[in-house]
Amino acid sequence: MLELNLPPCEINIKKDGENLIVFDRLRAKYVALTPEEWVRQNFINYLIGHKGYPPMLIANEMQIKLGKRTKRCDSVVYDNQLHPLVIVEYKAPDVSITQKVFEQIARYNYVLRVPYLIVSNGMNHYCCQIDYHTQSIVYLQDIPPYGELANSPKQK
Numbered sequence: 001m002l003e004l005n006l007p008p009c010e011i012n013i014k015k016d017g018e019n020l021i022v023f024d025r026l027r028a029k030y031v032a033l034t035p036e037e038w039v040r041q042n043f044i045n046y047l048i049g050h051k052g053y054p055p056m057l058i059a060n061e062m063q064i065k066l067g068k069r070t071k072r073c074d075s076v077v078y079d080n081q082l083h084p085l086v087i088v089e090y091k092a093p094d095v096s097i098t099q100k101v102f103e104q105i106a107r108y109n110y111v112l113r114v115p116y117l118i119v120s121n122g123m124n125h126y127c128c129q130i131d132y133h134t135q136s137i138v139y140l141q142d143i144p145p146y147g148e149l150a151n152s153p154k155q156k
Contacts, residue, residue, distance in 0.1 A: 001038045002093050004122035009045035026060045026075075035092035039122035040074060043090060046143075053077060053146040064111045073108050077116075079150050084112040086149065091121040116149055 001013075012023035013033060020033040022041055031037060040060065047053035062076040077086035089105040091097065097119055105117050109130070118127045127140045129152075 001033070002035070002122070004039065004042050004093065005124070006042045006046045006122060007050055009042060009049060011041050011045070024060060026055060026058055035094070036074075036090050039090045039093060039120060042122060043088065043120050043125075044075065047077070047146075051143055051145045057082075057146075064108060066107060066111055071108060073112070076112065076114075077146075077149075084114045086116040086118060087112060087114050088118040088120070091119070093122045095121050097121055097124055097126060115152060116144075118143060 013020055014023075014030070015021075016030070021030040022033040022037060023029070024031050024037075024041065026044060044058065044060070047058070048055050057078045057080070059076050059078070060074065062073040064071050064073060073087050074090045075086075075088040076084050077088070079085045087105055087108050089101060089108075091101060095101075101119055102117075105119060109117060113132070115130055115132075116127060117130065118125065120126070125143060127143050129138045129140060130136075131138070
């Protein structure tokens with residue numbers, strides 16, 4: 001698989017017939033190894049191993065209701081009270097991060113109203129903080145450690 005702009009990590013990959021599958025430690029099962037899944041698994045390992053995100057507070061493929069439609073957030077990170085804290089959207093490495101990607105994650109946020117949004121294609125990573133009181137968005141220079149996010153003031 002393609003080398004990403006993330007620290008190297010151990011990922012459990014095996015063959016299933018003609019297809020490659022990868023073990024998703026959060027879902028505790030093997031899933032198809034697509035380019036987007038490669039980004040997800042590497043990014044989750046980065047969040048856990050380098051940014052201190054507790055694995056038990058991260059959910060992959062989190063279902064939400066958006067109007068009459070059911071959608072799936074790629075990953076949702078929760079605080080210690082199990083309130084949604086971060087939505088993460090992944091794209092394959094060859095997919096550019098465009099305004100359309102931010103609009104997609106913003107739609108998911110209509111439901112969850114998290115203070116942080118992260119978008120990554122494995123090569124480029126963007127994190128923004130939403131201030132609901134001032135109705136502003138600040139793009140951060142780096143992905144903050146979990147302790148920093150979990151201790152930031154909640155604004156609903």
